[in-house]
Amino acid sequence: MRVSELVEESGVPLATIKYYLREGLLPPGTAMTATQAEYGEQHLHRLRVIRALTGAAGLPVQQAKAVLALIDSPDGDLFDALGQAVAALPPYAVRDPHDDYPRARAVIHRLGQVYDPRYAGVAQLEHALMAAEQAGLPISDARIDAYGRHLHAMAEFDLAQMPTSAPLDGAEAGAPASAAIEYAVIGTALYEPVILALRRLAHQDVAAGLLDVD
Amino acid sequence: MRVSELVEESGVPLATIKYYLREGLLPPGTAMTATQAEYGEQHLHRLRVIRALTGAAGLPVQQAKAVLALIDSPDGDLFDALGQAVAALPPYAVRDPHDDYPRARAVIHRLGQVYDPRYAGVAQLEHALMAAEQAGLPISDARIDAYGRHLHAMAEFDLAQMPTSAPLDGAEAGAPASAAIEYAVIGTALYEPVILALRRLAHQDVAAGLLDVD
Numbered sequence: 001m002r003v004s005e006l007v008e009e010s011g012v013p014l015a016t017i018k019y020y021l022r023e024g025l026l027p028p029g030t031a032m033t034a035t036q037a038e039y040g041e042q043h044l045h046r047l048r049v050i051r052a053l054t055g056a057a058g059l060p061v062q063q064a065k066a067v068l069a070l071i072d073s074p075d076g077d078l079f080d081a082l083g084q085a086v087a088a089l090p091p092y093a094v095r096d097p098h099d100d101y102p103r104a105r106a107v108i109h110r111l112g113q114v115y116d117p118r119y120a121g122v123a124q125l126e127h128a129l130m131a132a133e134q135a136g137l138p139i140s141d142a143r144i145d146a147y148g149r150h151l152h153a154m155a156e157f158d159l160a161q162m163p164t165s166a167p168l169d170g171a172e173a174g175a176p177a178s179a180a181i182e183y184a185v186i187g188t189a190l191y192e193p194v195i196l197a198l199r200r201l202a203h204q205d206v207a208a209g210l211l212d213v214d
Numbered sequence: 215m216r217v218s219e220l221v222e223e224s225g226v227p228l229a230t231i232k233y234y235l236r237e238g239l240l241p242p243g244t245a246m247t248a249t250q251a252e253y254g255e256q257h258l259h260r261l262r263v264i265r266a267l268t269g270a271a272g273l274p275v276q277q278a279k280a281v282l283a284l285i286d287s288p289d290g291d292l293f294d295a296l297g298q299a300v301a302a303l304p305p306y307a308v309r310d311p312h313d314d315y316p317r318a319r320a321v322i323h324r325l326g327q328v329y330d331p332r333y334a335g336v337a338q339l340e341h342a343l344m345a346a347e348q349a350g351l352p353i354s355d356a357r358i359d360a361y362g363r364h365l366h367a368m369a370e371f372d373l374a375q376m377p378t379s380a381p382l383d384g385a386e387a388g389a390p391a392s393a394a395i396e397y398a399v400i401g402t403a404l405y406e407p408v409i410l411a412l413r414r415l416a417h418q419d420v421a422a423g424l425l426d427v428d
Contacts, residue, residue: 011348048349048351049349051348055348056342079422086414107412114422115418115419119418121415124411125408125415128411131266131270132404134225135263135270135404136262137266137401143371146367146371148416150367151413152416153364155417157360158417159424184417186351191346191353191357192410192413193305193341194353195410196410198361199409200300201336202362203300204328204329204333206373207293209328211292
């Protein structure tokens, strides 16, 4: 398709598409003449991914570019690549090499989960637990157990849906890993807001039941 | 206790405490002499609440003040007051009076939940669902069912812990409602980051299992 059709199909303005091309977020189309290029499904797909990263996840364009680079050329094994890609999304917990995250480690051990101590999620959990403690409302073991059980079940659902086939972009080596990383990043960016909204609405439903409002 | 002890006990610097007193977030102590006031447990407690709102929830001071006003003087019945207080926390979904949130309503009906259509959580869910749709990854019914079931169970746990006794601040009329609203607001501000971190770590654990990393 021509760039005008790409604009129409994607809903992304021409100036924005040109900007993404210039910045290297969107790969160039196939040159047909000196002034015309042909775009395909992989460009439409990539535009949706960019939109998810810069829109829902709120990433600055340069940060989105870094995440796209991880999707295109996964670094290390899939486990590391998944961790790195998701760690590129906010919130950014400051990692302190002298902190061994005692609160987070205690919680993860309690839940009996496998984890990489360098993973950003560990620092993120430590900060969240510390904030609750400082507010005088430390998270109880009962709450950790309840949350942990349900979130693990949700994660099992998520991973069961992880694509293992090659992504639209082609069949180069590492393509299955690319699709998995893309799914993990996009799923984190797009589904976290859905989860928080659903949780607040679930509270309203439970409160209505307790208070007999209907 | 004297203000110096309040500083020590709370860990909040004197200048910050004076600022909160001036802005009316912290009620004045009992005047003992022209230059000395006596502070109590309720001041310590209030400082923790302020810290949760301005720290973990990231609210500007004036917004935190508005939430504290809702805690102190609940408006309407408990169901409305809970909704209003939680809606004062980010993210702020823009509510459009001409939008009837078709995606959010469909999802809430699917889950069979009671809800107030004016509640900010509805607009929040609509935006999150629309972002996923625009990224070409609409949320499937299977995902809604899985997330909805587990988040409802977590909400039941949360509400079962909701305090029904009077808060530390005293026994004025409406005090039980104040404690409940405070719990809802603080719980939302402090527990949402814990939930997101636990979810990312649960993904890592499930991925490790799938990939046989250990």
